[in-house]
Amino acid sequence: xxxxxxxxxxxxxxxxxxxxxxxxxxxxxxxxxxxxxxxxxxxxxxxxxxxxxxxxxxxxxxxxxxxxxxxxxxxx
Amino acid sequence: xxxxxxxxxxxxxxxxxxxxxxxxxxxxxxxxxxxxxxxxxxxxxxxxxxxxxxxxxxxxxxxxxxxxxxxxxxxxxxxxxxxxxxxxxxxxxxxxxxxxxxxxxxxxxxxxxxxxxxxxxxxxxxxxxxxxxxxxxxxxxxxxxxxxxxxxxxxxxxxxxxxxxxxxxxxxxxxxxxxxxxxxxxxxxxxxxxxxxxxxxxxxxxxxxxxxxxxxxxxxxxxxxxxxxxxxxxxxxxxxxxxxxxxxxxxxxxxxxxxxxxxxxxxxxxxxxxxxxxxxxxxxxxxxxxxxxxxxxxxxxxxxxxxxxxxxxxxxxxxxxxxxxxxxxxxxxxxxxxxxxxxxxxxxxxxxxxxxxxxxxxxxxxxxxxxxxxxxxxxxxxxxxxxxxxxxxxxxxxxxxxxxxxxxxxxxxxxxxxxxxxxxxxxxxxxxxxxxxxxxxxxxxxxxxxxxxxxxxxxxxxxxxxxxxxxxxxxxxxxxxxxxxxxxxxxxxxxxxxxxxxxxxxxxxxxxxxxxxxxxxxxxxxxxxxxxxxxxxxxxxxxxxxxxxxxxxxxxxxxxxxxxxxxxxxxxxxxxxxxxxxxxxxxxxxxxxxxxxxxxxxxxxxxxxxxxxxxxxxxxxxxxxxxxxxxxxxxxxxxxxxxxxxxxxxxxxxxxxxxxxxxxxxxxxxxxxxxxxxxxxxxxxxxxxxxxxxxxxxxxxxxxxxxxxxxxxxxxxxxxxxxxxxxxxxxxxxxxxxxxxxxxxxxxxxxxxxxxxxxxxxxxxxxxxxxxxxxxxxxxxxxxxxxxxxxxxxxxxxxxxxxxxxxxxxxxxxxxxxxxxxxxxxxxxxxxxxxxxxxxxxx
Numbered sequence: 001x002x003x004x005x006x007x008x009x010x011x012x013x014x015x016x017x018x019x020x021x022x023x024x025x026x027x028x029x030x031x032x033x034x035x036x037x038x039x040x041x042x043x044x045x046x047x048x049x050x051x052x053x054x055x056x057x058x059x060x061x062x063x064x065x066x067x068x069x070x071x072x073x074x075x076x
Numbered sequence: 077x078x079x080x081x082x083x084x085x086x087x088x089x090x091x092x093x094x095x096x097x098x099x100x101x102x103x104x105x106x107x108x109x110x111x112x113x114x115x116x117x118x119x120x121x122x123x124x125x126x127x128x129x130x131x132x133x134x135x136x137x138x139x140x141x142x143x144x145x146x147x148x149x150x151x152x153x154x155x156x157x158x159x160x161x162x163x164x165x166x167x168x169x170x171x172x173x174x175x176x177x178x179x180x181x182x183x184x185x186x187x188x189x190x191x192x193x194x195x196x197x198x199x200x201x202x203x204x205x206x207x208x209x210x211x212x213x214x215x216x217x218x219x220x221x222x223x224x225x226x227x228x229x230x231x232x233x234x235x236x237x238x239x240x241x242x243x244x245x246x247x248x249x250x251x252x253x254x255x256x257x258x259x260x261x262x263x264x265x266x267x268x269x270x271x272x273x274x275x276x277x278x279x280x281x282x283x284x285x286x287x288x289x290x291x292x293x294x295x296x297x298x299x300x301x302x303x304x305x306x307x308x309x310x311x312x313x314x315x316x317x318x319x320x321x322x323x324x325x326x327x328x329x330x331x332x333x334x335x336x337x338x339x340x341x342x343x344x345x346x347x348x349x350x351x352x353x354x355x356x357x358x359x360x361x362x363x364x365x366x367x368x369x370x371x372x373x374x375x376x377x378x379x380x381x382x383x384x385x386x387x388x389x390x391x392x393x394x395x396x397x398x399x400x401x402x403x404x405x406x407x408x409x410x411x412x413x414x415x416x417x418x419x420x421x422x423x424x425x426x427x428x429x430x431x432x433x434x435x436x437x438x439x440x441x442x443x444x445x446x447x448x449x450x451x452x453x454x455x456x457x458x459x460x461x462x463x464x465x466x467x468x469x470x471x472x473x474x475x476x477x478x479x480x481x482x483x484x485x486x487x488x489x490x491x492x493x494x495x496x497x498x499x500x501x502x503x504x505x506x507x508x509x510x511x512x513x514x515x516x517x518x519x520x521x522x523x524x525x526x527x528x529x530x531x532x533x534x535x536x537x538x539x540x541x542x543x544x545x546x547x548x549x550x551x552x553x554x555x556x557x558x559x560x561x562x563x564x565x566x567x568x569x570x571x572x573x574x575x576x577x578x579x580x581x582x583x584x585x586x587x588x589x590x591x592x593x594x595x596x597x598x599x600x601x602x603x604x605x606x607x608x609x610x611x612x613x614x615x616x617x618x619x620x621x622x623x624x625x626x627x628x629x630x631x632x633x634x635x636x637x638x639x640x641x642x643x644x645x646x647x648x649x650x651x652x653x654x655x656x657x658x659x660x661x662x663x664x665x666x667x668x669x670x671x672x673x674x675x676x677x678x679x680x681x682x683x684x685x686x687x688x689x690x691x692x693x694x695x696x697x698x699x700x701x702x703x704x705x706x707x708x709x710x711x712x713x714x715x716x717x718x719x720x721x722x723x724x725x726x727x728x729x730x731x732x733x734x735x736x737x738x739x740x741x742x743x744x745x746x747x748x749x750x751x752x753x754x755x756x757x758x759x760x761x762x763x764x765x766x767x768x769x770x771x772x773x774x775x776x777x778x779x780x781x782x783x784x785x786x787x788x789x790x791x792x793x794x795x796x797x798x799x800x801x802x803x804x805x806x807x808x809x810x811x812x813x814x815x816x817x818x819x820x821x822x823x824x825x826x827x828x829x830x831x832x833x834x835x836x837x838x839x840x841x842x843x844x845x846x847x848x849x850x851x852x853x854x855x856x857x858x859x860x861x862x863x864x865x866x867x868x869x870x871x872x873x874x875x876x877x878x879x880x881x882x883x884x885x886x887x888x889x890x891x892x893x894x895x896x897x898x899x900x901x902x903x904x905x906x907x908x909x910x911x912x913x914x915x916x917x918x919x
Contacts, residue, residue: 003316003318003319003322006319006322007322010303010322010323010326011326014299014326014329014330017295017299018295021291021292021295024291025288025291025292028284028287028288028291029284029288031284034236034280034284053222053225056225057225057231057232060230060231061231061232064199064201064231064247065199068199068200
């Protein structure tokens, strides 16, 4: 067996593993595992309604942000 | 007749107003419903009630039934808002009936309140953390989030499914906090703000951080193990150098993040230790791992000798797991403290020049007149100046019997006003009042605790210094006499590796881990591993009476019927009171009779601390204590240590019941066992001496301290400390919290008040006193095992270190034998599981 193959196998498998680990860490950092029950239970209610809600919240945030920029006053 | 209807109306209104009574009524109705035949479920909360009491509503072809106006209101609100698919989601889950709360919401907008709880974030938005009450299932969370999302001005609303804490971000220009709370109340839930800054965020962050580090370490260990197996095989059967190099590099890549990311905790610990001139275990772990790592890099680059990256990774991972478990247990504790402080009022009604004003508790001064309404908790100590009422002092004395107080009587903060509007004069400021004193003391005691841990660190400190010293001398000696730098370094590393993790590093954690796991299986939760050790060394056990030794619920032990009567009538009467004696009689009746017919009572009156009276079809019925009977001129035989409940219809004695609070099952045996283990047992109680002694005699306790207030209980703990004793205190209720926090080991019974679970070090989930004996037995067995393990590993070190110093052991063999000794220690620790098996055989 060529040593290159060994390098390739070890490298690829470790890299793939590291990708998985990275994804897990990212999920952890963004707080996706903070609430175990939400993680499982929201699956029951998953529908476009929730998506619409999320979009609405996002829109509101942006609107406010814009308004704030427009009527910017220096902090007192 | 009109008078009667009016007074009945007022009673109903009062009952509805008082949260505590509402809960009771709800339970009462729930209990009674099993005796009925025709029952209909409420369309909102799904609780089933008799058809006759339901509110019927016809709409189009359908008929809807509701148990109360609250439920009806919520149902229509959800329908109008298009949120009625909530009912599909909730399924058959039974909810709490919606309350018509609407209490003064303007307090949420007052300055003091906003300053305390509302945070303004960087974007200029307001942010608050709330605990939502009444959530039963995920559909409830969904509904709450939905209604908040639809509210104009809410930017973000997320509710945690597990602990029901909500974070809400809103635009203060569009919306006020009171409107948000009103929205939540409108759909039948309630919300309390809490101070998230307190501790939660910090601990959450720490836990997340440790978890990330743990994941990295476990990932690296799992992968490095496979590679190490190839390495070991190659070592014994021979391997081509280029293969070996590749494996070395792969191990290096995996070991590096483990050592510097996960192992960072040890470097930090070692650095703090050194800064305070203190050598600790962290330093030994850090040195051993770093040296092995550096040497391995040297071996890898020079392509000469063996690498020890696998040892580095495993040492770090194993010891880190122990640290992570400690962080995990801290998080749970914080959730309960928030719940406790959030239920405290932040504002009170103060009467100034005949006008009612809301004032934040900090602003109230001595001499201010404060008004409390039924259901309110007193937060400032004072003296009553107008009217009289019953007070629930259970959070101070632990006794659930309400106490009646009138004009001129002093009331302490922590009490709950039960049945009337009372005005009182503040005698102290908020900070000096009983309740805030207790809370401050609790918070203080939470930050400082174990002293035993320090001792263990000291021992391991000396050990670490010795090992490092020996290693250094070995290196110098070999270099000086042998001349080869490389060989000297290898021998020195062997010394550190052979001594490093197993000796003290593993001996204690493994044994405690098995001990903790075994305890958890039996519902005994130790919050920190070190408490096992402290508990094993303790020599006195202090027990609270009510709820710990006794059931806390008086039971009927004797019953005498003088003349025939309808039990339904008595049942209806006792059901109107939440006094434990009435409840005891009610339970007794429910056991003996299958069903009770409806008996409409009017003019129900609680006669303070004595009994209850009511009118049934114009006839007066009375139930109450011997004292009440005496006042009414009815002669009954009395016995001091039992409570008596007599039932009278129209001045004629019909029956009487003897009640007593019974010791818990197995209490006597458990206390005998504990004494056999060499502990002294004493009882602390807020109850009167007579009753306390009787119970103490029954369960075999000789030392009794009675009629104690919370601080006095704590003082007794202090006194024992001065004598140099190590104290275990077991109790429930807020009244024990202070004494619990002072003791070396605090044990809360599972069903106790949240606050005592918070301060306790050991929690007994099943509430049994026999578990207490088990906990002590377990801690003693674990401690014995730790000592054995230490002896085992020290002997092992005493044998192997000289060999390593002499240069007979190469690092690889050192690492292997280290694993072997770890196995020995682990094997010994598993024996802890045997103690409960042995006892079962004995029993």
